[in-house]
Amino acid sequence: MARPLRADIDLDALRHNYRLAMELAPDSRAVAVLKADAYGHGLVPCARALEGLAPAYAVACLEEAERLREGGISAPIVLLEGIFEAAELERVEALGLWMAIHSDWQLDALLARGPGRPIPVWLKVDSGMHRLGFPPERVEAAWRRLAEAPAHACDLHLMSHFATADAEDTAYFRRQSALLSELAERLGAPTCLANSPATLARPESHGAWNRPGVMLYGSDPLERDNAASRRLAPVMTLRSEIIAVRELPAGEPVGYGGRWVTPRPSRIGVVACGYGDGYDRHAVDGTPVLVEGHRTALAGKVSMDMLTVDLTDLPQAGIGSEVVLWGRASNGEVLSVDEVARHCDTISYTLLTGVLPRVPRRYHGAPGNAPDPR
Structure with missing residues (x-):
């Protein structure tokens, strides 16, 4: 697979x-x-x-x-x-x-x-x-x-x-x-x-x-959005899945350096995406993520191939659950790349252009599924 x-x-x-x-x-x-x-x-x-x-x-x-x-x-x-x-x-x-x-x-x-x-x-x-x-x-x-x-x-x-x-x-x-x-x-x-x-x-x-x-x-490149910029539609959805779940008691560190510590008994989801794919390593704890179309947050430092998110308030989520790092989830919920960029102390341009070649592009919509030439 x-x-x-x-x-x-x-x-x-x-x-x-x-x-x-x-x-x-x-x-x-x-x-x-x-x-x-x-x-x-x-x-x-x-x-x-x-x-x-x-x-x-x-x-x-x-x-x-x-x-x-x-x-x-x-x-x-x-x-x-x-x-x-x-x-x-x-x-x-x-x-x-x-x-x-x-x-x-x-x-x-x-x-x-x-x-x-x-x-x-x-x-x-x-x-x-x-x-x-x-x-x-x-x-x-x-x-x-x-x-x-x-x-x-x-x-x-x-x-x-x-x-x-x-x-x-x-x-x-x-x-x-x-x-x-x-x-x-x-x-x-x-x-x-x-x-x-x-x-x-x-x-x-x-x-x-x-x-x-x-x-x-x-x-949206504007410092403050306006009626026109609110009509923009996301073109890229960076999408993955939960590949593992950890049940942890309160007080347990998660990820490199133990930056994030479970504040309560917690469910932690491991996502197949990391800075080796272009997701920004500078993302802070609390950076928003959509799991099955519901908002949750990054919990711990981003690794090369994986990152971890807090699933404690999403009991329905588990292995195979859809994860949207930015873009539009299957239920229509949108997580703006601009919002993610703010949590990384950067701008959307760096996130979008930073998605690396090992991440396959899948094209949808007019004028039909165009092949990825890379």
Whole structure:
């Protein structure tokens, strides 16, 4: 019998979340962000599920774009970090990719390229995130160079990234937004600015394109949820089973280091899932878990292949009982990956992208059960 741990991927929920992104910004197009193996959900199956809905996809690097093309995806693909060396331009053109340009060397490499098809370019502005992008005072010169080289670049857009679109305090967001609005108006430039939190909560930032990422997978990126984010549906359910039960008296330590001690006579369930699967070792005692759709909690440190949960108040639970680490249980109860992440002192992005390859993905819903290409 196979180990019971698996990640169930609900492709209908993925499509629901993409439609929500479109509904929130009816005058924009939404590029579906699929970087980091579609946030751990499976790059090609998620891309296939969005065919016919998403007019374009976005990834971090050429290798991810190549996997999509090899998987039969023909829609435009944006390289969000552009190229990493000039030699990649040949593949960018051959694969029909779009690319961000965030630095002088990338701009020089594109304009020095020999004859070929012009490449759609999203010029990245450092509006305050201070990672990638041209400083605002140098954007116009870079834009003019691209606009004056139609044999090399086409379909120009301004692109930037918000540092605090998820926060309740909007002061820094407003500062970035005002700078970008002024630049776009001066250049007559279409924009791609809104990430997931801005798509959900900052309609003033919606441009020709938006970039929904983690929201597509059902995670709420907002510091405080809103009516839109409460409509997100979980896409991944990390699901396992109870594989052993221990009956312990009060005062017994459980797990490495004896961090958790039974406060009363207790039933402890052992679950086939651990940090070797990607479940966060930093999860504290009390981290929520669903057993047969009922909430209980982690009891003791996470091991490599197992973790332990308190079954004392769930007398019906035993060996073979369904365990949901995050996602939707069979009875419909949902445990948000965002709630689990808070107990691990991290964010949902790290949990979702951290599910390791030994955990099989099982795909459900439209457009049918897609095979796991890994």
